[in-house]
Amino acid sequence: MSTHDHTHDHEHEHDDHSHNDELAFSFEFFPPKTEQGVEKLREVREALAPLKPRFFSVTYGAGGSTQERTLEAVLDIQRSSGIEAAPHLSCIGSSASQIRQILQLYREHDIKHIVALRGDLPSGTMDSGEFRYANELVEFIRKETGDHFHIEVAAYPEVHPQAPNLDKDLDNFVRKVNAGANSAITQYFFNADAYWHFVDRCLAKGVTIPIVPGIMPITNYTQLARFSDMCGAEIPRWVRKQLEAYGDDSASITAFGEEFVTLLCENLLDTGAPGLHFYTMNRAEPTVTIWNNLGLSA
Numbered sequence: 161m162s163t164h165d166h167t168h169d170h171e172h173e174h175d176d177h178s179h180n181d182e183l184a185f186s187f188e189f190f191p192p193k194t195e196q197g198v199e200k201l202r203e204v205r206e207a208l209a210p211l212k213p214r215f216f217s218v219t220y221g222a223g224g225s226t227q228e229r230t231l232e233a234v235l236d237i238q239r240s241s242g243i244e245a246a247p248h249l250s251c252i253g254s255s256a257s258q259i260r261q262i263l264q265l266y267r268e269h270d271i272k273h274i275v276a277l278r279g280d281l282p283s284g285t286m287d288s289g290e291f292r293y294a295n296e297l298v299e300f301i302r303k304e305t306g307d308h309f310h311i312e313v314a315a316y317p318e319v320h321p322q323a324p325n326l327d328k329d330l331d332n333f334v335r336k337v338n339a340g341a342n343s344a345i346t347q348y349f350f351n352a353d354a355y356w357h358f359v360d361r362c363l364a365k366g367v368t369i370p371i372v373p374g375i376m377p378i379t380n381y382t383q384l385a386r387f388s389d390m391c392g393a394e395i396p397r398w399v400r401k402q403l404e405a406y407g408d409d410s411a412s413i414t415a416f417g418e419e420f421v422t423l424l425c426e427n428l429l430d431t432g433a434p435g436l437h438f439y440t441m442n443r444a445e446p447t448v449t450i451w452n453n454l455g456l457s458a
Contacts, residue, residue, distance in 0.1 A: 250279020
């Protein structure tokens with residue numbers, strides 16, 4: 161548990177973790193590749209919609225490779241659930257006119273929420289396009305569309321994997337915020353102290369926007385280890401060793417993961433986190449289980 165006591169800064173009562181309107185809960189999907197995937201995502205979304213999140217977000221492939229599927233998924237969410245949908249928009253490899261077109265399309269479809277990212281270079285592409293960093297994208301969105309969009313940006317409590325050091329990474333984040341971001345979602349993490357250390361450093365730099373913790377349910381150790389190595393999220397050694405010890409016993413991995421992530425979420429909410437953003441991996445059950453464990457009622 162965190163030794164960092166943030167409760168003095170916050171008035172929220174979390175004893176029963178009631179669904180406080182001031183807290184931002186959201187669920188993230190990736191765009192399906194097949195008709196079967198589209199159907200599965202609908203089922204997942206229908207299972208999660210009764211939890212009344214503030215929004216559903218939909219990711220975007222390298223170099224915009226899933227742009228159309230992202231839009232389709234976002235429109236499907238808005239039409240069917242009445243819950244706000246936030247497409248991810250990555251700028252690397254894109255021109256200003258391409259981004260302008262996408263923003264226009266989103267406005268025409270009454271989408272008001274965007275997750276603005278730098279994105280990864282598509283393999284084999286040397287040209288990074290007109291935008292090098294996410295702060296340039298945020299600035300462009302504001303210049304083109306004023307206050308139409310609520311803009312989310314990404315935060316890295318354990319430092320972006322490509323950042324040369326912690327200070328430069330923090331400066332990059334502050335630049336994105338100052339360019340016009342409304343709130344931030346973090347990369348997932350399993351160490352609450354890393355999150356609060358990051359939040360404190362941001363506050364010291366004058367950042368006051370909500371920084372919502374990203375939460376990754378644990379259901380598959382091999383997949384989790386691969387993701388975590390790629391994105392710079394640390395799995396605490398004791399957790400790694402415990403998960404390794406279960407081997408192929410998926411029931412034990414799921415049970416342990418559920419308990420561990422529930423305690424992490426409980427700790428974050430109790431110490432004043434402004435909400436939770438769940439990386440669902442297009443599955444409902446792991447997120448719903450944690451939600452119910454926390455006693456979050458709509």
